[in-house]
Amino acid sequence: MQLPLLSVRRPWHFAFGTLLAWPGLAAAQDLTVYTYSSFISEWGPGPIAEELFEAQCDCDLEFVGVDDGVALLSRLRLEGGSSPADVVLGLDLNLVAEAIADRIVVPHGLELPPLDLPIEWTDEYFVPYDWGNFAFVYDTEALEFPPSSLRDLVENSDVEILIQDPRTSTPGLGLLLWLRQVYGEAAPGAWAQLQPRIVAVTSGWSEAYGMFLEGEAPMVLSYTTSPAYHRIAEQVDRYAAGEFSEGHYTQVEVAGISSTSDNPELAGEFLMFLLSPEFQAAIPTTNWMYPVRLPPEGLPDGFTPVPESAALLYPSETVRDNRQAWIDEWLTAMSR
Amino acid sequence: MANSDVALATARSKSGAIGGLLPGGLVIGLLAGLVAVSVVGLLLAASERTGRSIWTDPYLWAVLRFTILQASLSALISVALAIPVARALARRPDFFGRSLLVRILGVPMVLPTIVGVLGMVILLGRNGWLNQGLEGLGFSGQINVYGLSGILIAHVFFNMPFATRLLLSGWTTIPSEHWRLASQFGFNSGQIFRLIEWPMIREVAPGIAGVIFLLCFTSFAIVLTLGGGPPNATLEVAIYQALRFDFDLQRLLALALLQVVICAGVMAMLTFWARPVATDMALHAIHDRPDRVRVLARAVDGFWLALGALIVLAPLAALGSRFVTGPIFKVLSEEAVWAAAVRSLAVGLTAGCISVVLGWGLLSTARWLAVRRGKLWAARALETTASLSLVTPPLMLGAGLFLVLRTFTDPFALGLIIVVVVNAMMGLPFAVRILNPPMAQVARRYDRLVQGLGMNPIDRFRLVDWPLLRRPLALALGLTVALSFGDFGVIALFGTGQTETLPMVLYQRIGTYRIGEAAVVGGLLIGLCITVFAIIDRGVGGRATR
Amino acid sequence: MPRDRTTTAIRVDGVTFRYEEMTMRFDLKIAEGDFVMVLGPSGAGKSTLLSLIAGFDRPLDGTITLMGQEMTGVAPADRPVTTLFQEGNLFPHLTVAQNVGLGIHPGLKLNKNQHAQVSQALDQMGLAGLETRLPRALSGGERQRVALARSLVRNRPILLLDEPFAALDPGRRREMTDLVSDLAPERGLTVMMVSHQLEEVRDRSMRALFIHDGQVVADGAINDLVSSPTSSELRSYLGH
Numbered sequence A: 001m002q003l004p005l006l007s008v009r010r011p012w013h014f015a016f017g018t019l020l021a022w023p024g025l026a027a028a029q030d031l032t033v034y035t036y037s038s039f040i041s042e043w044g045p046g047p048i049a050e051e052l053f054e055a056q057c058d059c060d061l062e063f064v065g066v067d068d069g070v071a072l073l074s075r076l077r078l079e080g081g082s083s084p085a086d087v088v089l090g091l092d093l094n095l096v097a098e099a100i101a102d103r104i105v106v107p108h109g110l111e112l113p114p115l116d117l118p119i120e121w122t123d124e125y126f127v128p129y130d131w132g133n134f135a136f137v138y139d140t141e142a143l144e145f146p147p148s149s150l151r152d153l154v155e156n157s158d159v160e161i162l163i164q165d166p167r168t169s170t171p172g173l174g175l176l177l178w179l180r181q182v183y184g185e186a187a188p189g190a191w192a193q194l195q196p197r198i199v200a201v202t203s204g205w206s207e208a209y210g211m212f213l214e215g216e217a218p219m220v221l222s223y224t225t226s227p228a229y230h231r232i233a234e235q236v237d238r239y240a241a242g243e244f245s246e247g248h249y250t251q252v253e254v255a256g257i258s259s260t261s262d263n264p265e266l267a268g269e270f271l272m273f274l275l276s277p278e279f280q281a282a283i284p285t286t287n288w289m290y291p292v293r294l295p296p297e298g299l300p301d302g303f304t305p306v307p308e309s310a311a312l313l314y315p316s317e318t319v320r321d322n323r324q325a326w327i328d329e330w331l332t333a334m335s336r
Numbered sequence B: 001m002a003n004s005d006v007a008l009a010t011a012r013s014k015s016g017a018i019g020g021l022l023p024g025g026l027v028i029g030l031l032a033g034l035v036a037v038s039v040v041g042l043l044l045a046a047s048e049r050t051g052r053s054i055w056t057d058p059y060l061w062a063v064l065r066f067t068i069l070q071a072s073l074s075a076l077i078s079v080a081l082a083i084p085v086a087r088a089l090a091r092r093p094d095f096f097g098r099s100l101l102v103r104i105l106g107v108p109m110v111l112p113t114i115v116g117v118l119g120m121v122i123l124l125g126r127n128g129w130l131n132q133g134l135e136g137l138g139f140s141g142q143i144n145v146y147g148l149s150g151i152l153i154a155h156v157f158f159n160m161p162f163a164t165r166l167l168l169s170g171w172t173t174i175p176s177e178h179w180r181l182a183s184q185f186g187f188n189s190g191q192i193f194r195l196i197e198w199p200m201i202r203e204v205a206p207g208i209a210g211v212i213f214l215l216c217f218t219s220f221a222i223v224l225t226l227g228g229g230p231p232n233a234t235l236e237v238a239i240y241q242a243l244r245f246d247f248d249l250q251r252l253l254a255l256a257l258l259q260v261v262i263c264a265g266v267m268a269m270l271t272f273w274a275r276p277v278a279t280d281m282a283l284h285a286i287h288d289r290p291d292r293v294r295v296l297a298r299a300v301d302g303f304w305l306a307l308g309a310l311i312v313l314a315p316l317a318a319l320g321s322r323f324v325t326g327p328i329f330k331v332l333s334e335e336a337v338w339a340a341a342v343r344s345l346a347v348g349l350t351a352g353c354i355s356v357v358l359g360w361g362l363l364s365t366a367r368w369l370a371v372r373r374g375k376l377w378a379a380r381a382l383e384t385t386a387s388l389s390l391v392t393p394p395l396m397l398g399a400g401l402f403l404v405l406r407t408f409t410d411p412f413a414l415g416l417i418i419v420v421v422v423n424a425m426m427g428l429p430f431a432v433r434i435l436n437p438p439m440a441q442v443a444r445r446y447d448r449l450v451q452g453l454g455m456n457p458i459d460r461f462r463l464v465d466w467p468l469l470r471r472p473l474a475l476a477l478g479l480t481v482a483l484s485f486g487d488f489g490v491i492a493l494f495g496t497g498q499t500e501t502l503p504m505v506l507y508q509r510i511g512t513y514r515i516g517e518a519a520v521v522g523g524l525l526i527g528l529c530i531t532v533f534a535i536i537d538r539g540v541g542g543r544a545t546r
Numbered sequence C: 001m002p003r004d005r006t007t008t009a010i011r012v013d014g015v016t017f018r019y020e021e022m023t024m025r026f027d028l029k030i031a032e033g034d035f036v037m038v039l040g041p042s043g044a045g046k047s048t049l050l051s052l053i054a055g056f057d058r059p060l061d062g063t064i065t066l067m068g069q070e071m072t073g074v075a076p077a078d079r080p081v082t083t084l085f086q087e088g089n090l091f092p093h094l095t096v097a098q099n100v101g102l103g104i105h106p107g108l109k110l111n112k113n114q115h116a117q118v119s120q121a122l123d124q125m126g127l128a129g130l131e132t133r134l135p136r137a138l139s140g141g142e143r144q145r146v147a148l149a150r151s152l153v154r155n156r157p158i159l160l161l162d163e164p165f166a167a168l169d170p171g172r173r174r175e176m177t178d179l180v181s182d183l184a185p186e187r188g189l190t191v192m193m194v195s196h197q198l199e200e201v202r203d204r205s206m207r208a209l210f211i212h213d214g215q216v217v218a219d220g221a222i223n224d225l226v227s228s229p230t231s232s233e234l235r236s237y238l239g240h
Helices: A043-058 A069-082 A093-101 A150-156 A170-197 A205-213 A228-231 A266-274 A277-286 A318-334 B003-048 B058-091 B098-110 B113-124 B129-138 B148-171 B176-185 B187-217 B221-226 B235-246 B249-272 B295-324 B328-332 B335-372 B378-389 B396-408 B417-452 B457-485 B502-511 B517-543 C046-054 C094-103 C112-125 C140-154 C170-188 C223-226 C232-238
Strands: A031-038 A060-066 A087-094 A125-139 A161-164 A198-202 A221-224 A238-243 A250-258 C010-019 C024-032 C035-040 C061-067 C083-084 C156-164 C190-194 C207-212 C215-220
Touching: A031 A069, A031 A266, A043 A060, A043 A266, A043 A277, A060 A069, A069 A087, A069 A093, A069 A170, A069 B235, A069 B396, A087 A093, A087 A170, A087 A266, A093 A170, A093 A205, A093 A318, A093 B295, A125 A170, A125 A228, A125 A266, A125 A277, A125 B058, A150 A170, A161 A170, A170 A198, A170 A221, A170 A250, A170 A318, A198 A205, A205 A221, A205 B502, A221 B148, A250 A266, A250 B457, A266 A277, A318 B058, A318 B378, B003 B335, B003 B378, B003 B396, B003 B417, B058 B098, B058 B148, B058 B235, B058 B249, B058 B295, B098 B148, B098 B295, B098 B457, B113 B129, B113 B148, B113 B221, B113 B295, B113 B502, B113 B517, B148 B187, B148 B221, B148 B295, B176 B187, B187 B249, B221 B235, B221 B502, B235 B249, B235 B396, B249 B378, B249 B396, B295 B517, B328 B335, B328 B517, B335 B378, B335 B417, B335 B457, B335 B502, B335 B517, B378 B417, B396 B417, B417 B457, B417 C046, B417 C083, B457 B517, B502 B517, C010 C046, C010 C190, C024 C046, C024 C190, C024 C215, C035 C046, C046 C061, C046 C083, C046 C156, C046 C190, C046 C207, C083 C140, C094 C112, C094 C140, C112 C140, C140 C170, C140 C215, C156 C170, C207 C223, C215 C223, C215 C232, C223 C232
Parallel strands: A031 A060, A031 A087, A161 A198, A161 A221, C035 C190, C035 C207, C083 C156, C156 C190
Antiparallel strands: A087 A250, A125 A221, A125 A238, A125 A250, C010 C024, C010 C061, C207 C215
16 A cells, blocks of 8 residues: 555546546447546546556556545456456455455466565456555654553553554454454454543544644554655655564555456456566555565665564455454454 | 236336335435545544544543543523514514525525625724724724634624524414513513523523534534634544544544434434424514514614524625625636536535435435335335435545545545545435425325326336426435535545636635635625526426426 | 396206205396395305305205306306406416406416406506506405406306405495496496495495395395394394
8 A cells, every 4th residue: 555645547537527427438448447546536546547557558558536445346246247447456365265255256267476475475356456554653752652562552551543444444454454463352352441542443544644643643453565665756764664573464555356347358458467577666666665576676664574483364265254253353443 | 808918017016115115225325325435434443543542632522622622612602692682573574674694594504604604704804894803993902703703703604594494484483462461461572482482492591502513513514614723623623633634543533433423413302302493494473473563672683683684694795895805807808717617516416416416306205105115104214314414524535535546546546536425315314304204195186097097117207207306306406516515525535726616716815814815716606606506406406387 | 048038147956065063055037137145244155155156166956057057066157257366366476467468368378368458457457557557566456356357257157246345445345336236237237235334335226235144134125224234143143
C-alpha cells in the first residue's frame, strides 16, 4: 500500500453517462481491474501500471477503486455473476481460499518466475505482486516509549491507536489474525481490553493513516515499510514502526483473473505484467511494500530492509473457515 | 341536448371519477410497489443463505442499544437546550438581530448533513478549535469527536435549532390573556414558567422530542463518519455495513425488521399520543410579559441566546475558516470534483422533479376526494402516506432494491438510478408539506368554477394551477432538489469511482482526513446548493403572481 | 329523443342529500323563464340545492331534470346551467377579457368572432374598455358584472345565483339585482337566486322558496309569504 492519499481518476466522461450507464458495453480489448482505492491514487502504482501495460497490450486498462481489500471481496460477491471485472487486484493471502471457494476467480494457468517471498507460492488462482509486514507506526514526537510487543500494547500501554475494520480492510483483518496468533482463544478478551484506546476504526487504510498524520492518535496500524515513505519521499524522519517481539503478521497481496472476465487471456497477460521487472521495480516507492522479485540493484536507499525473522501467518484455509466467526467475536468484544 | 350527448356526458363524468383517483392511486401504487419490492428482496435474499440464528446475535442487540441510547440522549439534550433558548427568544421579541438569529437557527435544517459533519471534525478534532482552546486554557482532557460524544454534539447541532423553532411557535399559542393575567398578578419569572410556560412545554415537547428521536434513530451520515468503530452504529449504519462489509443478509434482514418495527411504533405513538407539532413556523409577536425587564433576566436570556447562536455558528465558522485557507484552486481544478458535482446535479434535479410530480399527483387526488366527494378522511389518509418514507428508511430501501436488482444486472451500474428513486421518495413528504396548503386553497376557491366551465386537465393546469401555484411548486422543487443534491445516504451503498456524487467526494475527503480539501468541497457543495435553489426559486417561481 | 314539450325548466324529484348530520330532501318545479328567490337561514341548504342542480354535488337519490333532460351523471359543464358564486368567480391572474373568454372556450382558444362576442358582452354589462384589466383593479360590483358577462357568453338557459351580490353595499346590490331582473326576460333565462335581503327585490309578486333544515317549507309569491307566513320557521325567519 502506498502513502499519499487517494484520488479517483478520469470520471469526467461518466458525468452524464452514469445515470444510464450499462455494464458490458465496453470493447473487447478493454481490461477492467478492480482494486483498492489507494492503489490507483495519483501517487500509487496504478498510473505507472496503466502507462506500462497499455504500451505493451494495445488495450484500454480501466481501474475501478473500492475502499480496501476485504471490501473488494464483498463487492465482487455482491455483484455476483454480473461483475464487469476482468482482474481482481489487492486481495491478500488471507482471503485467497475464500475467494476461490466463492468462485470469484478462475485458475490463471501461468508459469510464474521464481519469487522472493517469505513463503512458498503454489496457488493456481492467484499471482502475488508484493508483500509486507503489518506494524504499528508511531509519531516519535508524540510517543517516546512505544510498546515493545503486541501484549505490551494490549495489556500495559495507555497509547491511543487508530486501526482499520477487519470487515473491509486487509490491514484490519491482518490485525485480527495477528491478535489471534498471539492470544489464541483469549483474543476477544484482548480486544475488549484494547477497545477503550481505539480512537477510531476506519473502513480503509487511507482513512486511518490520514487521521494519524493529522494527529488524531499517536499510533496507527500500517506496515513496517511505511516510515520509508516519509524518509524517502518527504525527507522526514519523524515516523517509525514499532518492533513487536512476538513477530509481525505478514501480508502477501495478490491478483487473480475474475471468473466473470470475457477476456481471460488479456487478464493473464496483465498478471504476468505485474511480475515484470519494470513494474516490480516501481513497487517499493509507489505502493511502499516489498516487491516479490527483488531488483538486481536491491531496494532503494533508505527503504526498510527485508526482515529476517519468521513471519506470523495463518493458512488461508484457516482464515476461510474462521473469518466470519472471528469477526463476529470481534464485533461482540468491541461492542461491550 | 340529444340523448347521445347525455350518454356521452355520462361516460365522461364516470371517467372523471377515474381521472380523479388515478394520479393518487398511481403514486400510492408506486410507493407501495417500491417498498414491497425492496422488502421482498430482503426476505428472499436472506432466505437464500441459511446460517446462524439472527436474533441471538449479540452484535445486533449492541447496535440496537447504541441506536436507542444515542437517539434518546440526542433528543433529550436538543430539547433541554432548546427550551431556554426558545424562552429567551420568546421573552425578547424585539432585540436587534433577533430575526437574523431566527434565520441562523434555520440553517442546520437545510445544511447537507455531511457538510455539518465536516464542521464538527474541524471544530472538535484533536487539532480543532475546541481542543486547542481547552489546551490553551490548561485543560488536559480532550473532547473526542469520534464516538458517542461526537455523534451527540453533531445531532444537537442539527436538532437543537429545529426544536427551538418548534418550541417558539408553541410559545405563540399561549393566549395573550395569560400574559395579561401574569402582569396583573405580578408573577415573577419562576411563577410564569411554572404556571404558564411549563404546561405548554409539557404538551409540545414530547412530540418534538419524538420527532428528533426518530431523526436520530435513523441517522446515517453523522454516525458513519463520527461513529469511530463497531459499537457505535445506528441500525442504518449497521444495515450498510452488513451489506457492504460482511454481505451478511441474515443480519441485514434482522436489522431492517427491527428498524421498521421501531420506526413504525414511534410514528404511531407520535400520531396518536403527542399533540401535533405546529408546522407553520410563523413567529407571531408575543405579548408583553412582566418578567422581561429585570437585569438578571436580561443576562440569562443573553447567555442562552449567545449559546444558541454559538452552537450553530461555531461549526460553520470553523468550516469557513478552513475554506478560505484551503487549497481552493487545486480542488476546483480537479475533474473528479466537477464530474461529481454534475452527477449530483443530475441526481438532485431528477429526484426533485419526481418528488414534486409524485406529490402533485397524490395531492390532486386528495383534493379531488376532499372537494368533489367530501371524503376528508380519505384525503387526509392519502396525504399521510407521503410520510411512509419515515418508516422505511433510505438505507433499508436501497439495500432491498440492491438485492433485487442484483439478480438481473450489476446493481452498481444502476446505482445512481436507485439513488434517484430513493431520494425522490425521501423528498416526497417535503413536497407534500409545501404544496398541500396552497393546493387545497386553490381547490376550495376555484374548483367549482373550473368544473362549471368544463376545463380539461391540461387547460386547468395551464390556465389555473400553474399561474396560481408556481411559487409553491418552485419552492417544493428547489427544496427537494437541494436536499437530494446534498444527501449522503444510499449513495454510500452504490458509490464507486464512476458514480460518486459531490457529498460522497466530501465524505471521502473527510475520511482520508484531507480537511483543507474537504472544506473546499464543502464550500462548493453549499454554494451550488444555494445557487440551484435560488435559480429554481426565481426561474420556476417567477415573479409573485399572488 | 325529441325535446320535452313541457315548459318546466327545472324539476327536482325526491332528491336526497346528506351533509354532515343533516339529511336534505327536495322536490320542486320551476317553469321556463321564471325568476325564483331562494330564502332561508344560513345552513338550511340553499347553496346545496343550487349545487345539486348545477351538478357540483351528487344526490344520493332522486332525479334532477333540466330543460327536459335528466341530469344524473352529467358533468356540471355539460348541464344547461351557469352558476355565479359569492366570490371566486374570476381568476385573479387572468384579465377581464380572458375571464369572460373562458365561458366560450375553457382552454381560451378564441377566434376573432368570439373575441368580439366577449367585448360585446362586456359592453352590455357597462364594462367597455376594461378588457385588459386584472380583477384586482376592479371594484366588487364590476367583478360580479364580469362574471355575469361570462354567464351571458356561455349562453345557458338556467342561471343560478348563489348570493353573488351579498358582499356589495346595499346600493350596488340593488343595482345588480335590477340588472339581472332586466336581463332575465330579455334573454329568456330561468333564474334561481339565493338571497337574504328581501327588501331589495323590486317585484314583490316574484316567486320565492323558503328552505329550512334541508326542506322547502314554503313556496309562493313573496308578498304572500311575508303577509301570511304558513310555517313557524318562516315566521321566526321574518322576525314576526
